[in-house]
Amino acid sequence: MDLTDEKIKELEIQANDIRQTIIEALLEAGSGHTAGPLGMADIFTLFYFHVLRHDPKNPAWPERDRLVLSNGHICPVLYATMCYAGYAPVEEYKTTLRKLGSKFQGHPHREWFPALETSSGPLGAGLSQAVGMAIADRMDHGRSYDRYIYCFMSDGELDAGASWEAAMLAGKEKLRNLIAIIDRNNIQIEGFTEDIMPLESLRAKWEAFNWHVIEANGHNFEDLNDAITEAKAVFEKPTVIIAHTIPGKGVREFERDFHWHGTPPNKEQAVMALNELRTLGGKIKSEHE
C-alpha cells in the first residue's frame, strides 16, 4: 500500500509519541532496555499503523497477519505501539511496565497480555516460530494466500545458531509468506556487533541461505514500505529486510552508544530525552519547556 505525504507526517508524529512514552515508561520502571526500542520505533509505527492487517478490537481475529518479536527485550516499543494502536491503555503501560501483575512483563509473555503473538526473550527462538506459522498457514491455504508472517529480529541474536537453523528451513521451504526484519543497529549488550562476533557480510549470509535480501533505511517510512511491497512480490523465497537503524534514535545522547542497550534513563536523562523529542531535537519549541 502506497504512503501519502500526509500519512508519512502522521506516522512521524506517532513514532515521536511512542518514543516519548517509552522514555516515560522506562523511567517509571527503573529498569529495561532503551537503545533498541528507540531505534525500532519507526518500524513498529509503520507496521501497526500502515502495514499489518490486524484488528486491535479483536486481537484473536483469525485472518490477521502475525508479527513475532524475536528479540523480546525491545518490548517497550512493542507495548507502546500496541497501546497507541488500541490494544491497551497507554497510561497503563506507562505506569506498570515491569511491575508485579502487569500486562507489560519485562520480556513479553502472552498469558499476561494475550494480544501478543508469542512470549519471547531468550534470543534466537522467534524465527523458528515464525517459520512454523508460515508453514502451517501454507498447509491450510496454499502458496498464493495473501497473509504474511513477520518476524522482527535483532542483529545481535544472529550469534545464536538456532536463528540459522530456522533460516535454513525457511529457505528450503521457499516461504514467500514469511518476511523477516533485522534491526541492524550494530550494537549488542557488551559492545559493537562486529567486535563481539562479526556478522558481516550479513547480506551474503542470508542470500546463501536462499533468502531474498533487501536493505532499507530503518528510519525512512517510504524506503521501508517499498521494501515490504517488494518482499510481497517475491514468490519463490522468503524475504529478509536488513533495516539499518540507529540505536537510541531520537535522543542524540543515546544514539549509537551500546551502553544504552540495557539501561533505562534516570530522571535527569529522561527529562533531557523528552525535551529533545518534544522539540524534535531543538527544531521547535515545546510547551513543556
Add this chain to the structure above:
Amino acid sequence: MLNPQLKLNPKIFNTDVEQVPIRQGFGEGLLKLGEINPNVVALCADLTESTKMNLFTKKYPERFVQIGVAEQNLAGVASGMAAMGKIPFISSYAMFSPGRNWEQIRTTITYNNRPVKIAGSHAGISVGPDGGTHQAIEDIAITRVLPRMIVLSPCDSIEAKKATIAAADTGTPVYIRLAREKTPVMTTEETPFQIGKAWIAWIPDIGLADVGIIATGALLHKAIVAAKELEAEGIKTKVLNLATIKPLDSEAIVALAKETKAIVTVEEHQINGGMGSAVAECLAQNYPVPQEFIGVKDEYGQSGTPAELIELYGMGVSHIKEAVKKVLLRK
C-alpha cells in the same frame, strides 16, 4: 497374581512373549491420529524411521515437515504451527529432544503454552551399543520440572499407542518417553489407559501386600517378574504401573503406601529427579514411608547389550527383589 481386571497379556511370563519396541506403538498411534484428527501434523529431526514417525509421513506427506538435524528449530517451528491451530508431534532421540532443545521447549512450548507433543525415542540405558551419549537418562527430570508439561512413560507398544492418541487431545504440551529396544508386550487392547491414572498390574493372591513396587516404562516387566518370584518366597507385593509421571496419580500412590508402608520405585532413568523422586515428593507430603530407588545412580551408561546394561547398572529382577527385601527391614 496378575490383576485379572486389567486384561493383561496372559503370556507375560512366557519366554515367547511378544517383543515389540515401545516406539512402534508411537508410530501406530500417530498414524491413527492422522486419520482421526486433521489438525495433527508431524515434524522430525532426520529420524523418522528410528522414531517410527515414518508410518505417518508415508501416508500423510503433506502434513509432515522434515526439519533436519536441528532440534532447537524443531521445537520452535512446532510451537509456531501450534499457534496456527495445529497439533504438532515432534520426534527425535530423547537425548536431543527434549535434551538439546530444552530451553526452546521451555520458552516456546511450555512458557508459551502451546500444545506440542514431544516424542523422545531411545530413552533409557537400554539403547545399548550406541553408548552413553545416546542414552537419555535425564529426560523425566527435565520434562517433569516444566509447568504445564504432561509426562507419559508407557510400558509397552500397545500402551504407547494409547498414550500417543490420548496426548493429542490434552490441549497442553506432552512428553512421551519411548524406548528403542524390543520390549515384552504386557498389556492388550482391552487394558485401560487414561492420562493421570495408574493401575495395579500385580496383586497378592490373598490379603494385603507387604511392599508396593511402583514401576514405569519397560521395567514394569522386570518388576512383575520380581513380584512373582517374591511371592514364591512368601513376600507379598503390589506392582503399580505409573505410565503418567505428571500429573502424578497421588491417590493411587498414597493408597499403596498406606497399605504397604514400604515402597520401591523402578525406572530406567537417573534416580536424581526421576519418577522415584516424584513419588518421594508425593509421599513426603502425604504419607511418608521408607522408599528404595531402582535406577541409575548418578553416573553415565556405556556400550553393551541392553540386558548387560540393565544388570550392570542395577535395574534387573534380582536388584528389584533385593530392594524389596531391604525396604521391608526398614518398615
